[in-house]
Amino acid sequence: MRIFRAIPSWASALAAACLFTSAVALAAPEAGKTENEQVAQSKTDAGKPEAKKTETGKTGAGKQGAPSELNADKVEYNMKTGQMTAEGNVVIRYDGGVATGDFATYNTKTHQGRMTGGVVADKEDMHLDCDVVEILSQTKMVAIGNVHGWKQDKRVDGPRVEYDNGEGYARLPEGGMLSSADGTFTADYMEGWTKTERAKGVGNAHVVSPPKNFEGGGDEAEYFGKESGKLVLTGNAWAIQDNNMLKSGRLTVFLQEQGKTETVANEKRQTEQ
Numbered sequence: 001m002r003i004f005r006a007i008p009s010w011a012s013a014l015a016a017a018c019l020f021t022s023a024v025a026l027a028a029p030e031a032g033k034t035e036n037e038q039v040a041q042s043k044t045d046a047g048k049p050e051a052k053k054t055e056t057g058k059t060g061a062g063k064q065g066a067p068s069e070l071n072a073d074k075v076e077y078n079m080k081t082g083q084m085t086a087e088g089n090v091v092i093r094y095d096g097g098v099a100t101g102d103f104a105t106y107n108t109k110t111h112q113g114r115m116t117g118g119v120v121a122d123k124e125d126m127h128l129d130c131d132v133v134e135i136l137s138q139t140k141m142v143a144i145g146n147v148h149g150w151k152q153d154k155r156v157d158g159p160r161v162e163y164d165n166g167e168g169y170a171r172l173p174e175g176g177m178l179s180s181a182d183g184t185f186t187a188d189y190m191e192g193w194t195k196t197e198r199a200k201g202v203g204n205a206h207v208v209s210p211p212k213n214f215e216g217g218g219d220e221a222e223y224f225g226k227e228s229g230k231l232v233l234t235g236n237a238w239a240i241q242d243n244n245m246l247k248s249g250r251l252t253v254f255l256q257e258q259g260k261t262e263t264v265a266n267e268k269r270q271t272e273q
Contacts, residue, residue: 022202069093072104090115097123101133113139119143130161139166147176154180156179158190168194175203183209187221197225207231212242212255229255 073088086104102117113135131145143149143161150156158175158176163169172190178199179185187201206222208214219235230252233239237251 016184065151068095082107084108090117095123097121099133103192106135140164154178170194182211183207183214185221185223199223199225209255212241213254214239214255216251216253218251229253251254 012081072086104115106113107203128149130143130147175188187205188203192199206217216239218233218237224230
């Protein structure tokens with residue numbers, strides 16, 4: 001059931017938004033360096049051809065040669081504290097991606113930042129829009145308020161999405177929906193692990209797959225993408241396929257690629273062709 005394979009895709013979109021906002025750190029040529037390091041660097045650069053100056057409110061090249069640009073009505077940067085603020089019509093371009101908002105802050109020393117005001121981020125076929133993006137570290141971020149992210153036909157929707165790029169872990173503490181052309185998965189609380197293709201929903205878990213003509217739910221649902229598409233429904237669990245219904249305290253459904261669904265309930269297995 002490929003709906004759950006959407007997890008790595010929308011997580012990548014969130015990571016891209018994190019990358020865009022982190023690119024604010026590149027807006028200052030000496031971002032993150034101490035004053036002594038800046039003096040030493042200026043001595044090292046003495047005699048070198050002068051770099052081409054950018055327009056007010058814009059940056060030059062970014063880390064490892066990736067082009068970056070910050071454009072806003074007003075930009076302030078404190079080299080001593082590493083704090084940067086951009087206000088009004090903020091546009092950040094980095095590594096082929098673009099993020100826009102009304103206001104952005106970033107600290108080059110703590111690697112923490114925030115972008116607000118109708119945040120929209122796009123990179124290649126990935127998209128994210130929300131009210132606020134908070135950068136907690138170089139790998140952790142939170143998208144808050146009317147979060148909508150997608151990559152091709154795979155998308156995530158919810159009021160809050162937390163993502164750890166280093167661990168490949170995402171959490172929707174206030175619930176939400178994962179969806180793709182293959183179906184939808186909703187719950188009051190959701191979390192997913194991209195590396196193992198595992199997803200879990202707690203509270204009013206509901207799974208719908210029109211291509212499989214399958215629908216199921218329960219108090220909890222957990223999906224294991226690397227185990228023949230195993231879906232485990234627990235607590236008032238139920239499943240319907242082709243007008244056949246099963247109910248149990250625990251249901252295990254194997255949504256296989258060959259168009260066959262196997263359901264295990266109370267140690268009895270039913271196979272639907």
